[in-house]
Amino acid sequence: MSRPFRFGVNLLDPAPAGEWRAKCRRAEELGYDVILVPDHLGMPAPFPALVAAAQATERPRVGTFVLNAGFWNPALLAREVATTDALTGGRLELGLGTGYVRAEHEAAGLPYGSARERVDHLERTVTELGRLLDSDDHLPRPAQSRVPVLIGANGDRMLRLTAAHADIAAFTGARPGDTPGTLDPLTAEELDERVARYRALAGHRPAPAELNLLIQLVAVTDDPEPALRPLLERQPGLTLEQAVALPIVLAGPLEDVVAKVRAQRERYGFSYLTVLEPFMEAFAPVLARLREESA
Numbered sequence: 001m002s003r004p005f006r007f008g009v010n011l012l013d014p015a016p017a018g019e020w021r022a023k024c025r026r027a028e029e030l031g032y033d034v035i036l037v038p039d040h041l042g043m044p045a046p047f048p049a050l051v052a053a054a055q056a057t058e059r060p061r062v063g064t065f066v067l068n069a070g071f072w073n074p075a076l077l078a079r080e081v082a083t084t085d086a087l088t089g090g091r092l093e094l095g096l097g098t099g100y101v102r103a104e105h106e107a108a109g110l111p112y113g114s115a116r117e118r119v120d121h122l123e124r125t126v127t128e129l130g131r132l133l134d135s136d137d138h139l140p141r142p143a144q145s146r147v148p149v150l151i152g153a154n155g156d157r158m159l160r161l162t163a164a165h166a167d168i169a170a171f172t173g174a175r176p177g178d179t180p181g182t183l184d185p186l187t188a189e190e191l192d193e194r195v196a197r198y199r200a201l202a203g204h205r206p207a208p209a210e211l212n213l214l215i216q217l218v219a220v221t222d223d224p225e226p227a228l229r230p231l232l233e234r235q236p237g238l239t240l241e242q243a244v245a246l247p248i249v250l251a252g253p254l255e256d257v258v259a260k261v262r263a264q265r266e267r268y269g270f271s272y273l274t275v276l277e278p279f280m281e282a283f284a285p286v287l288a289r290l291r292e293e294s295a
Contacts, residue, residue, distance in 0.1 A: 003210060003271035003293060005261075007287050008034035008213075009066045011053075012277045014044050015157040021056035023277075028057040028059035031291060032215050034093065036065035036274060041104045047084045054088035057123065061091045062266040065214075065274060066152045066170070066241030068099030068108055069121055082133060082142040093168070095150040098158070100176060100183075119157050126151070126165045134193045150212065154186075154194060162209075163202035168272065170212040171195065173248035184235065185216070185246045188267075195268045212272040213264070219280035224251035250286065 009032045011022070011023065027035050035053045037046045050062040067077075083090040098118035099105065105112040113121070126149070132138050133147065150168035152193035153159050153174060164167045173191055186194065202209065219227035228243045228251055235243070243249060247264060250257045264270050275283045 001264055003269075005265070005290055006033040006210075006272040007283070008032060008036050008063070008065065008212075008272065008274040009280045009283075010036040010038055010274055010276050011049070012038060012043055012271060014042075016215070017052065020044075020049070020052055023280075024053040024056040027280060028060050029181055030280065031287050032060055032280075034061045034063055034274075036063045038065055039067045039071060039099075040101065041107055045050050049082045050084055050092065051087045054091055061093055062088055063093035063150065066095035066097035066150065068101075068104070069096055069125045069210070070099045070105055070118060071108065071131040072125060074125050075132065078129055078132040078138065079123065079140065081129070082138065082140045083231065085142035085144055086140055088143075090186075092142070092144070093148045093150060095152065095168075096126060097112050097152040102125060115155075116157075119155075119161065122151075122158075123161055124273065126161070130165070138253040152214075153198075155162070156197065159194070159198045160201050163198060163205070166209055169198055169202070169209045170214065170274075171270070172214055173216070173246075173267075182234075185231075185248050187242075188245060188247055191247050191268065210272050210276060211269040213247065213268070215250055215273055215275045218257075218275055218282045218286070219251040219253060220254050220257055220282055221251070222253055229252055250283070254285055254289065257286050258293075261286060263285075 009027050024035055028097055037049045039046050046064045053062050069278040081094055102112045132143060149165060150170050151162040151166040152172060153162045154172050160242040171194065174185050177184040219233060220279055224244060225240055228240060232238055244251050250260060
């Protein structure tokens with residue numbers, strides 16, 4: 001039996017207090033289940049933004065999507081996680097990743113490291129964070145007995161780490177591009193292989209993790225070509241039909257987009273979808289239709 005859908009929105013744009021609260025309330029009104037914040041320079045600082053989001057809303061959970069582990073010391077992160085979970089009334093979900101933008105680490109005066117070193121640091125962070133938060137001696141204490149952990153992954157070693165530690169396995173649906181800090185989308189068949197690899201690694205789990213997919217573009221329209229033109233310009237090898245078929249793209253008439261979301265849950269197991277802030281309103285009719293169908 002398929003898991004029920006959950007929908008999150010990743011809020012990217014800094015805003016004054018009143019505007020921030022208003023857009024969080026708008027996300028709640030539209031039916032989003034999780035209000036998320038990334039961890040990039042130039043965007044909102046994650047933990048205070050999530051506390052403010054929780055204060056402005058009643059129902060949605062809040063989460064990081066995702067923290068750059070290289071920005072964080074595990075002991076200091078444990079304090080932030082516990083405090084934020086307590087201040088949000090146990091609504092926190094902790095998303096973690098290695099970080100993929102070298103320029104941000106350099107601007108922060110932090111080492112970027114090789115891919116292996118970044119995964120090593122993330123593994124140490126996850127392990128130490130769990131040890132600290134599981135200890136009754138750690139202060140402050142989170143409100144939840146376990147803060148759910150989401151790990152964003154694509155490579156084999158990251159999938160292994162996700163299978164071992166994550167309550168939510170998040171798939172980017174993309175790989176690092178040739179230009180630093182960019183991502184190239186995976187085809188449906190390539191994503192099949194990544195999800196299958198994760199399932200093989202997670203076969204020992206007593207209970208399956210929730211599977212998440214980050215949607216990069218949403219356009220509910222009878223003519224998706226204008227919305228997809230920037231993607232086609234960045235990916236000159238793609239045809240319009242191939243772009244529409246990408247798992248991380250939801251573009252087309254409402255019924256087609258709704259059908260694609262349902263089909264991807266059946267094909268891959270993605271019951272938790274995250275959209276980016278620019279598409280919060282565009283995705284709302286899709287969310288509403290899927291809610292009607294499950295009511």
